[in-house]
Amino acid sequence: MSQPQAAVGASVKRVDARLRVTGRAKYAGDNNPDGVVHAVIVDSTVGRGRITAIDARAALAQPGVVKVISHLNAPKLPPLQGWWPPRGELRAFQDDSVRFFGQPVAVVVATTLERAQHAASLVEVSYDAQPPSTDIATADPADDPQTYARGDADAALKTADVKLDLAFRMARNHHNPMEPAGTVARWDGDQLTLWEKTNWVGGTVMTMAAEFGMAPDKVRVIAPFIGGGFGSAGRTWVHTVIAAIAAREVKRPVKLALTRKQTYSGVGFRPAYEYGLRLGSxxxxxxxxxxxxxxxxxxxxxxxxxxxxxxxxxxxxTPNVRQGYWQVPLDVSTPTYMRGPGYASGAFPVETAMDELAHELGLDPIELRLRNEPSADEASKLPFSTRRLRECYAAGAREFGWDRRKAKPRSTREGDWLVGMGMAAGVYDTQRSQAQVSFRLDADGTALVQSATSDMGPGTATSMTQVAADALGLTMRQVTFRLGDSLMPPAPGHFGSQTMASVGSAVQDGGDKLRGQAITLAVKDEGSPLHGADPADVVVRGGRLYVKDDPARGETYQRLLARNNLTHLEALGSYAGASGSEKFSFYAYAATFAEVAVDARLGLVRVRRMVGVYDAARIISPKLADSQALGAMIGGIGQALLEHTVTDHRDGRIVNANLADYLVPVHADIPTDLKAIFIDGEDYEADPIGVKGLGEIVIVGVAPAIANAVFNATGRRIRELPITPEALL
Structure with missing residues (x-):
């Protein structure tokens, strides 16, 4: 008998909402262990070269300054061993090389933040500078492209009835979460504790163990709250290693937080792309x-x-496809994940081209997509586990009023405003990884559930509490879910939209095991009303075990444990992750619809309304899902119309490394008419709880939907992001 579902599927409030809005949630920088001192990083002021001298005398002479650390006096770190970290990471103060503008070249440790900031400004660094290469448009690519092919695309393009040859450019974007990156590091002998902004405590443990040549069990990482990440906290950056070095050198806990400016060179970014696309039909x-x-x-x-x-x-x-991916090495810091990594960028050229092809052929953009719906994944040659993209199109068109769209561009005008509609499809892979979760049911009928997963905003603690509550047959108030500590059972990184499928499946498993323990105990207990009952006929609701066809026959967890002199029951939930030989192609899908108004004289674009429809399988928490989707629409507005990192290619300096000049959507840019729709359905081929990833798919396709609406409004096809007013004038 499956358990009654009371919490899953309900639109509930976040379990940690009060902590967050009252300021009682402790983020990394809120921790102040005894004796803590402050560290401030000194950044390079050249984009490439070597350090020839560092003069720290003026800084060291300041009151409260404890130490200045650079490559001149930093401890030598052991060579990285094994498979982790997986790439050639920047190592802290190990040589005199400058690889990008803003690279940490020294750190000042002082008794107060203000003293550390002032002393850092007094450190003088001399360089042998060389001209950096920071412009993707002029730099040479590496010689080893990644390639993919099926059929003969070049031959098929020559004979195609209709051909498009298009070039797209997508600007670099930065994450800009509310909480900048930060670390508090403390050594207790050879044990390192980090209070860290990270959404993968396990990854930080592995990185720090590798950096310092120590056993992973000597590193503890604590990160119960994250003030947004969008990908910037998905890996461990060099400032964390610097904080740990400083703490070990001064033998005191050290707090280090990046400034807003430093986050532009310190924690990655969405890379810039040049994308050539030829399409034939x-x-x-x-x-x-x-x-x-x-x-x-x-x-x-x-x-x-x-x-x-x-x-x-x-x-x-598409029977004939050829693809090539060339990396362009530049004198910049390393890019990283940003919401919808890869897919959000790749959808822009593909979905813009599909809109352009539809216009060329005189077809409705949805009809063109329907004519090219595959029956299976032509890349993997596997059937789709589920693919409800047709339903997404239909629901979105109906809700949005797509039938009112005028196919001819520049046909709708309201005074100075040109009005247009556009749509785009989206896709994101359904990732799943190994996870474990511990359960403890106490004699008072409450449960504690723990996992080393994270929550950078989507509401992990809430959705996991919902799954655990139903699995145990408790109310949500009777369940506490704790997360963000590497001492808890391991979980994958909180990225790639894999947390609900991975950790949620482990929660379901652990809850089922613990409920099963209690039921077995009851049916074997001669003092229980359930003695002798078939365990398959016993369910639990509101903390009470009872026979499904005889609700009066039952008892509570409290009575059961008390009678058996038990203080608690325990179980470990686990999920093995994706199969190594999967039989299906697993993806989530989206259809995004947008209406824009463009000022015909000024080129100013305003998004008036949007509808997003998603095939994300089973929705555990509708209110959280809705929040994710609306937030992604807003982020997509930024990608489409505003966000653009500007680099001075003379020295590699990021010119707009602040929230005044790097434009992100504010209230004036965001329409009040945003709506998310989730197609009913489950995907139990993907995972035991039937979910697909949600956090990424909701942004994939937003930017091209807006760009296609701009074309419908103006007749101008813009193939570069962001779409700026000058491009429309």
């Missing part, structure tokens, strides 16, 4: 071939590769 709109040639920026010392080519490989039925 017959006159009925059936795709015959596509060729994708991508150039992506990465750092010279480390590689970063994203799934930018995946949408063009499997989203539409």
């Amino acid at each position: 017959d006159r009925r709109g059936r795709l015959t071939a596509s060729a994708h040639d991508v150039r992506a920026e990465t750092s010279r010392y480390e590689t970063n590769i994203e799934g930018v080519l995946v949408p063009g490989r499997m989203l539409y039925s």
Whole structure:
């Protein structure tokens, strides 16, 4: 008998909402262990070269300054061993090389933050500077591109009835979460404790163990609350190692927080792309071939590769596909994940091209997509576990009023405003990884559930509490879910939209095991009303075990444990992750619809309304899902119209490294008419709880939907992000 579902599927409040809004939630920088001192990083002021001298005398002469650490006096770290970290990471103060503008070259430790900041400004660094290469448009790519092919795309393009040859550019974006990156590091002998902004405590443990040549069980990482990340906290950056070095050198706990400016060079970014796309079709709109040639920026010392080519490989039925991905090494810091990594960038050229092809053929953009719906994943040659993209189109068109769209561009005008509608599809892979969760049911009928997972905003603690409550047959108030400590059972990184599927499945497993223990105890207990009952007929609701067809026959967890002199029951839930030989293609899907108004004289674009429809399988927490989708629409507005990192290529300096000049959507940019719709359905082929990832898919397709609406409004096809007013004038 499956358990009654009272919490899962309900729109509940966040279990930690009061802590967050009252300021009682402790983020990394809120921790102040006894004797804590403050560290401030000194950044390089050249984009490439070598350090020739560091003069720290003026800084050391300041009151309260404890130490200045650089490559001149930093301890030598052991060589990295084994498989972790997986790439050529920047190591803290190990040589005199400058690899990018803003690279940490020294750190000042002082008794107060103000003293450390002042002393850092007095450190004088001399360089042998060389001209950096920071412009993807002029730099040479590496010689070893990643390639993919099926059929003969070049031959098919030559004979295609309709051909498009398009070039796209996507600007670098930065995450800009509310909480900047920060660390508090403390050594107790050879034991390192970090209060860290990270959404993968296990990854930070492995990185720090590798950096210092120590056993992982000597590192503890604590991160119960994260003030937003969008990908910037998905890996461990060099400032964390610097904080640990400083703490060991001064023999006191050290607090280090990056300034807003330092986050632009310190914690990654969405890389810039140049994307060439050739598309061929017959006159009925059936795709015959596509060729994708991508150039992506990465750092010279480390590689970063994203799934930018995946949408063009499997989203539409295309018999002939050729793809090439060229990394362009630059004198910049390393890019990293940013919400919808790879897919959000790759969807822009693919979905813009599909809109352009529909216009060329005189077809409705949805009809063109329907004509090219694949029956299976043509890249993996596997059937889809579920693919409800047709339903997404239908629901979105109906809700949005797509039938009112005028196909001819520049047909709708309201005074100075040109009005247009656009849509785009989206896809994101359904990731799943190994996870474990501990359960403890106490004699008072309450439960404690723990996992080393994270929550950077989507509401992990709430959704896991919902799953645990139903699995145990308790109310949500009777369940406490704790997370964000590496001493808890291991969990995968809180990225890639894998947390609900992975940790949630482990929660379901642990709850089922613990409930099963209690039921077994009851049916074998001669003093229980359930003695002799078939365990399969016993369910639990509100903390009371009873026979499903005889609700009067039952008892509470409290009575059961008390009678058996038990203080608690325990279980460990686990999930093995994705199978190594999967039989299906697993993806989540989206259809995004947007209406824009463009000032015909000023080129100013305003998004008026949006509807997003998602095939994300079973929705555990509708209120949280809705929040995720609306937030992603807002982020997509930023990607489409505002966000653009500006680099001075003379020295590699990021010119707009602040929230005044790096534009993100504010209230004036965000329409009040935003709506998310989730297609009913489950995907139990993907995982035991039937979910797909949600956090990424909701942004994939937002930018091209807006760009396609701009074309419908103005007749101007913009193939570069962000779409600026000057591009429309």
